[in-house]
Amino acid sequence: MIQVDVEEERKEILKRYRRLLRQAKPVLKPGDAKFIKKAFNVSLEAHKEMRRKSGEPYIYHPLEVALVCVEEIGLGTTSIVAALLHDVVEDTDWELEDIEREFGHKVMSIIDGLTKIAGVFDYGSSQQAENFRKMLLTLSDDVRVILIKLADRLNNMRTLQSMPRHKQLKISSETMYLYAPLAHRLGLYAIKSELEDLYLKFTDAETYQKIVQKINESKSLRNKFIKSFIQPIEDELIRQKFDFAIKGRPKSVYSIYSKMKKQGIPFEEVYDLFAIRIILESELENEKADCWQVYSIVTDFYRPNPDRLRDWISTSRSNGYESLHTTVMSNTGQWVEVQIRTSRMDEIAERGYAAHWKYKEKDTSNKPTSGLDDWITQVRGLLESNDGSAIEFMDDFRGNLFHEEVFVFTPKGDLKVLPFGSTALDFAFEIHTEIGAKCIGAKVNQKLVPISHKLKNGDQVEILTSNKQKPTEDWLNTVVTSRAKAKIKDALREEKKSAILDGKEIVQRKLKQMKMPFNSEVVDKLRAYFELKTANEFYYRVGKSIIDPTTIKSFKDFKANQKLKNRAIQEKVKDESSFTKEIKSLKGPDHDQLLIGEDMDVVDYILAKCCNPIPGDDVFGFVTVNEGIKIHRTSCPNALELLSNHGNRVIKARWTSQQEIAFLAGLRIIGTDRVGLINDVTQVISSELKVNMRSITVDSDAGIFEGTIKLYVHSTEHLDKLMKNLSKVDGIHKVTRFD
Secondary structure, eight states, rough: OOOOHHHHHHHHHHHHHHHHEEEEEEEEOHHHHHHHHHHEEEHHHHHTTTBBBSSEEEEEEEEHHHHHHIIOOOHHHHHHHHHHTTTHHHHHSHHHHHHHHHHHHHHHHHHHSSSOSOOOTTTSSSSHHHHOOOOOHHHHTTTTHHHHHHHHHHHHHTTTTSSHHHHHHHHHHHHIIIHHHHHHHHHHHHHHHHHHHHHHHHHHHHHHHHHHHHHTTTHHHHHHHHHHHHHHHHHHHHHTOOOOOEEEOOOOOHHHHHHHHHOOOGGGOSSEEEEEEEEEOGGGGGGGHHHHHHHHHHHHHHOOOOOOEEETTOOOTTTTTEEEEEEEEOOOOOOEEEEEEEHHHHHHHHHHHHHHHHHHHHHHHHOOOHHHHHHHHHHHHHHHOOOOOOOHHHHHHHHHTSSEEEEEEEETTTEEEEEETOOOHHHHEEEHHHHHHHHEEOOOOTTETTTOOOOTOOOOOEEEOTTTTTTTTTHHHOOOOHHHHHHHHHHHHHHHHHHHHHHHHHHHHHHHHHOOOOSSSHHHHHEEEEEEEOOOHHHHHHHTTOGGGGGGGGGHHHHHHHHHHHHHHHHHHHHHHHHHHHHHHHOOTOOOOEEEEEEEEEOOOOTTTTTOTTTTSSSSEEEEEESOOOEETOOOOHHHHHHHHHHHEEEEEEEEEESSEEEEEEEEEEEOOOOTTTHHHIIIIIIIIIEEEEEEEEEHHHHHHEEEEEEEOOOHHHHHHHHHHHTTTTEEEEEEEOO
């Protein structure tokens, strides 16, 4: 039993509360402090018996979430109050009506958006996805719901070490799947980076620690380099009387990890480990000119890479981000990213939507700061038109979170901002649903192109339509925007409904001719006969003439043969079950090595083909609809989606003591070719470790050797030992595992 010092805890709670008030002081209006105190007291009383998994008083959590809202996002009093009360309705006897009575309608509607859905879900739907859809519905009214939810998630991730392993995996994956892209989309770069880093820390602690260690080891060298790099720029900026600050910051752990993984390089070869940021104090009307003048100073000292210039000052990104980025070559032969922006732009970059809003209210010019508003309008449209599953909605929504933009123009010169990779068809739906649905092609810069033509920055696009045109299934592969996908799906659903009705009528007529009843039993047998999953799918295919109505007659003959077939199947099942028993008796009762579930039982499972786990791998169990429990590696390419969308179907799993059972693993080897290299490699595999090799493929080109080997090993330990020995072979540069 943990001993609790009540007096110490009371002091700590007050200390945190006072810190919150201190941070909020600049945004408080008369009477606000009283309002916040009232919310704090209600929350303190409501959660007084509750503790977090770490053993701390629960009130620490709402206090920390409120602090993130103020300190890191820059929100005001209403958000602080909502953050302090955000778990009260979900965890205690308080109802939304009580919140509205005590704190007003605005606070109540934000908390409603933050409170998870209660109730029953269809099997196969995802509770997380449903919750997220509900939260987004309130986004159209009040973006603060999402911002507070991000603050809540950030605090949960910061305190995740006290949670059990399977919960860490589920929460981290959900964060990476949704909340990090959402923070990016709302321009909260600092929060996005921290969420990504924490995801890596809890899903692959070893890699995370290695990168952190290497960043720390190179810190003094890096600081020395930054100092000498910025010296001439600093002197010139002072000479030209600029009011400025220069920061050198290392890239986040996760972005370094992504680069290493994407390019297949070690830490030492990641060339842009840090960025230099120059922040200017500048009047709104001079901002653009000042930034370009500083760019000119930087490029006087260092040669820029022309392919790496990013101008988000002339046209900001759709999440409001404004900055000028260039990559220049230092005197030591190292590429350095330099970001140039004003303090206003810097605040928007760090605090995203909240700062964007603050400046927008002050800004009387026609500066195009409405990218985020356009996006929120798009989300609203997507929510209103969506009647598919929540997971389908989530995929569409996610698809539009991380994209860079492409800027294109209408024939009249109006600017449209679309995600990178958008096609002429996306543009058509962006203008109007009707134009999209009837689009047959486009003229891009006066040249005729198909609907699948990918648009580039600066293109001028005119859409060509025809009343005979109708959306098809293929169109979904042609578009990238959520709006276009949602509208095409709507049109296809409508078409499918009418095809199903037509098909139903045809089937009814045919069965009448065959003197057979039209009932659910007969239809179900017909569905099985044509090997389709649902009756509607069967009707649809008949309605679209994919199934020729005359073939329904052959169903009668099939029924006659069915009895004979059933008898044969029963015999086969008998044979197979006795064969399985035989195998089990040969293997002995103790062949299972995986403990599954809360009670760590030995149960039947299947190893997932997508990642081929082997004993010793970090794994989790996933309850599938048809195939029982499947075991995946936590680093499996599908883990992120499974853990975040179906967390309720994830169960704990871990390997227990290994026995001599072999599992298939793959190795990729890269090196410089020489005579006898393959012989040395196969020697290591077969003689040193008595490993059974299944296949080896080798490709040698211009002196570079690449090989893949599939072999049977007993555990990760066994595999690591083998990889270590292989990398010692003369000429081998790199040995990696693949799935």
